Amino acid sequence: MSEPRVVIVDDHKLFRSGVRAELEPLLEILAEAGTVEEAEAAIVEHEPDVVLLDVHMPGGGGVEVIRRAAAAGLRPTFLALSVSDAAEDVIAVIRAGARGYVTKNIAPGDLADAVRRVHEGDAVFSPRLAGFVLDAFTGPAPQPESELDLLTPREREVLQHIARGYMYKEIGLRLEISPKTVEAHVSSVLRKLQLSSRHELTRWAADRGIGL
């Protein structure tokens, strides 16, 4: 697959240009955007493969950017990038459709790698996101019969390893499964995260005014 073409969306100019400088040698950067409107315009104009999306921005944040891109009929892959600690913000962006979440202190090489992976259809979980998901899926499920509300033991194990700082390849080695299988488990978790009606998730989403 060709190198992904990227748009960077963040309301902090300094951070934006920093990320751009770091990624420029590794990936094709099409444009930067500092507001929800600029982001919408840049996505419509450039039709990027991957949008690096800040969770927190004035005017609705990353969630609003995803919604507007979808309204414009465009479905680039979104990778959330944030300093935010708050589970509800991160979960909201994932439920709105982002394929992953990494924290802003990620190393440049790892960030480029994460962009490539979401571009190839993988889900990218940072240790922090894995922790949020494990937290959200702990406790009784609202509808025990719905497989969307429960993690399988294997998925739980994979998430625990992500939270412990292991890469997919390392997790595969430890659990004696292929990296592709690890990836399949993570994608399955992402699907549950987006579709489950667990009230921890819906409450978080509702707090941010996201109807799902």
Next chain:
Amino acid sequence: MSTLRRDRSHGWLGGVCAGIARRYGIDPALVRLAFVIATAAGGAGIVLYLLGWLVIPAGEATGRRRLPTGRGAVEVAFGTGLLLLSILLTFRALGIWFSDAIVWPLVLIVSGAALIWRGSSAVRPEPAPTGVPGAGANRPVEPIPAAVPDEPRRTVGAVSRTGVGIALVIAAGFAFLQATHALNAARDVGLALIAAVVVLGVIFAPWVLRLVRSLTEERSERIRSQERAEVAAHLHDSVLQTLALVQRSDDPQQVAALARRQERELRAWLAGRPALGQAARLAPALEAAAADVEDNHGVPVEVVVVGDRELDPAVEAVVAAAREAMTNAAKFGGGSTVDVYAECTPDALRVFVRDRGPGFDPAAVPADRRGVRESIVGRMERHGGRARISGAPAGGTEVELVLEGER
């Protein structure tokens, strides 16, 4: 619970019996039985109950009340009132009775007072009492006043309730004077005066009390805002100080360390967590330990905690062992990020500390290197846990701390 409060979550009507039972640690059923028996003594139980409802402050209502004593339950209240009236009349017919001159005015006065109290505590800007109706001495005994729910009611409802209450109290005063012939003869001026004082006292006491209470609330609110201002001032100091340090520093590593520490502090504050260092729970304690290690060794430490639990000596030992593991990881991990993952499940606490350094063979650690042996493995074993140190297949070292047992 040390003070007497009406327990409205467990009570049936006003929570008087449940409150008394809770305060003195007896079975509510016994208290209720006592009130029922007291009712047989000329209705004294009912009067006492209403008095209790009146003077005992309400506790926190946590759950739903047993009887629908809110708005829209007028029928219930009215029915209860009629029932009580019939009971009183039965006692009167049976001769278990003090005297008409005492019981009826008392019932009236208590009902009216209860109405006024409920009304005045329902709305914050106290409604002025509306026009006082004439002496309704022939009014039937008012049903037990419906308890007002805690949410603010419309002022109109409260005012009309207050009006009815005042009317009842005044009627009680007249009924008492009438029954003792004080009104006819107007000869016992002293008695009339006492009755008037009682009436006024009953009418105005709630407002006076209310005023005192709101003054107390205002004071505690002021204390709270002062505390907040202190916290904000403290925060500004720390942020500004860090920024000043950053401006003067030309060592990128030091700048990064300063920024990360400040970020942690800010996040902890924004999340409303207690300041690092005075943590009483696992998650903040681990984060505090990680922050220390980060500051001391200049290596980023990422902490992810799933679940949380109170600190007890065993959990504190786990945190101390984890801190030691983090320090080791920071020292020997080749400067790579240290990942810390803690997981609290109902039956165990697990902490993983991982680095991406060259790794080492735990068996090859010399016996005089007490770090790992004593402060990690030994400490965990002394508190009924265990520690495992392993090299990860893809390099690096991972320390696993396990503390089993119910939390």
